[in-house]
Amino acid sequence: MIPLDEAQGYVLERVSQLPEESFGITSARERVTAEAVTSAELVPPFDNTAVDGYALKAADTDEASESNEVTLEVIGTIPAGTQPDFEIQNGQSVKIMTGAPLPEGADAVVMVEWTRQDESKDLVHLSRSAKKGDHIRRSGEDLCPGDQVIDKGTALTPAHIGLLAGLGIYQVNTIGRPTVGVFSTGDELVEGNEPLLPGQIRDSNRFSLVALLESDGFETVDLGLIPDNEEAIETTVREGVAKCDALVTTGGVSMGDYDYVKVVLNNMGDMRWMQIAIKPAKPFAFGVVQGVPVFGLPGNPVSSMVSYLLLAKPALYKMMGRKTVFPKVFHGIAADDFHRRADGKTHFVRSFLHEEKGATLLSPIGKQGSHQLSGMAEANTLSIIPDGDGVTKGNPIEYFRF
Ligand code: AMP
Numbered sequence: 001m002i003p004l005d006e007a008q009g010y011v012l013e014r015v016s017q018l019p020e021e022s023f024g025i026t027s028a029r030e031r032v033t034a035e036a037v038t039s040a041e042l043v044p045p046f047d048n049t050a051v052d053g054y055a056l057k058a059a060d061t062d063e064a065s066e067s068n069e070v071t072l073e074v075i076g077t078i079p080a081g082t083q084p085d086f087e088i089q090n091g092q093s094v095k096i097m098t099g100a101p102l103p104e105g106a107d108a109v110v111m112v113e114w115t116r117q118d119e120s121k122d123l124v125h126l127s128r129s130a131k132k133g134d135h136i137r138r139s140g141e142d143l144c145p146g147d148q149v150i151d152k153g154t155a156l157t158p159a160h161i162g163l164l165a166g167l168g169i170y171q172v173n174t175i176g177r178p179t180v181g182v183f184s185t186g187d188e189l190v191e192g193n194e195p196l197l198p199g200q201i202r203d204s205n206r207f208s209l210v211a212l213l214e215s216d217g218f219e220t221v222d223l224g225l226i227p228d229n230e231e232a233i234e235t236t237v238r239e240g241v242a243k244c245d246a247l248v249t250t251g252g253v254s255m256g257d258y259d260y261v262k263v264v265l266n267n268m269g270d271m272r273w274m275q276i277a278i279k280p281a282k283p284f285a286f287g288v289v290q291g292v293p294v295f296g297l298p299g300n301p302v303s304s305m306v307s308y309l310l311l312a313k314p315a316l317y318k319m320m321g322r323k324t325v326f327p328k329v330f331h332g333i334a335a336d337d338f339h340r341r342a343d344g345k346t347h348f349v350r351s352f353l354h355e356e357k358g359a360t361l362l363s364p365i366g367k368q369g370s371h372q373l374s375g376m377a378e379a380n381t382l383s384i385i386p387d388g389d390g391v392t393k394g395n396p397i398e399y400f401r402f
């Protein structure tokens with residue numbers, strides 16, 4: 001067995017960042033910028049009001065209070081999207097809507113909530129005073145020309161995408177995002193709701209892996225359910241490397257007589273088969289076929305997901321230019337005993353995280369078998385239990401979310 005970090009290091013060394021491509025912002029979420037983005041404009045482009053109210057000279061409102069209203073002349077209305085063509089003089093105000101440009105001469109806005117419009121509409125009574133600058137959003141307060149908006153190497157979030165649209169930038173240079181082909185292997189596997197014949201089970205890995213990949217921002221290609229047959233596996237790998245930037249397979253990497261994925265990868269490319277000192281997900285094969293990384297994940301449903309999270313996802317993140325590739329490890333407290341026996345492996349225990357009185361507590365899920373997907377579905381975290389006899393209730397514990 002080799003330690004997990006050795007396996008992770010081996011894989012990361014053998015994958016490289018994809019080429020840059022110019023990409024439309026509407027589908028750029030999760031993509032990583034290949035260059036910094038700079039603003040060419042002022043944001044906001046003009047001084048404007050943050051509230052609905054009256055724009056005026058703050059000095060005119062000094063005496064205003066609820067018991068002593070101050071009355072100003074109303075010389076007009078400024079809706080958002082218009083350009084005011086009047087200038088406020090002392091004793092005057094203008095009705096103004098959120099986002100509308102501030103008129104010349106005004107230096108504050110009083111919220112409509114503190115005003116009472118006269119029946120004549122030509123006058124307004126104010127029950128609050130204002131200070132210079134009140135409720136005014138200054139031009140350039142968010143961004144000025146030349147300001148860096150987004151750094152190179154940033155994974156784009158919805159806020160970044162809105163920011164770019166706000167600047168009229170609809171294309172960005174990003175690192176390519178891997179398209180990942182997925183196939184399951186196993187003669188026992190079927191798809192569909194027909195009654196199972198003796199010895200059969202339904203394929204679940206392809207579905208959980210496609211869902212994981214998509215939720216992590218990758219494109220997927222479903223390469224299907226492939227029998228335990230060298231020729232069929234080889235044909236699928238060839239099809240996959242022609243279409244995809246990476247392949248994820250499950251099954252066929254253990255010690256069984258029909259574990260052909262590792263055999264095929266060995267024939268087709270430069271493959272390393274590993275036994276990693278972790279539970280679940282001990283067997284793992286990694287190969288590069290015609291420049292395309294192939295992750296041979298184990299077949300047990302929980303193992304395939306854990307293997308993906310620890311080995312395939314970090315490598316795919318590196319390919320798409322992410323700086324932080326490994327799952328972020330947090331610290332919590334064991335709410336129950338996490339029993340285990342020493343076996344030379346690190347255990348990734350399906351656990352449930354809950355907050356209680358400000359403390360982060362973790363409890364192990366009942367079903368820990370690597371075939372028990374219901375335990376994985378119940379869990380929201382994997383607790384990391386180092387080799388030894390476990391972590392007892394009340395002690396610190398490391399975990400990551402998935
Ligand atoms: P293997 O890694 O091929 O030896 O498979 C290990 C275990 O995982 C066996 O019990 C398989 O039946 C099961 N298994 C393999 N692939 C899948 C799959 N795609 N969906 C559900 N179970 C699977």
Ligand code: MG
Nearest residue numbers: 186251252299
């Ligand atoms: Mg198998």
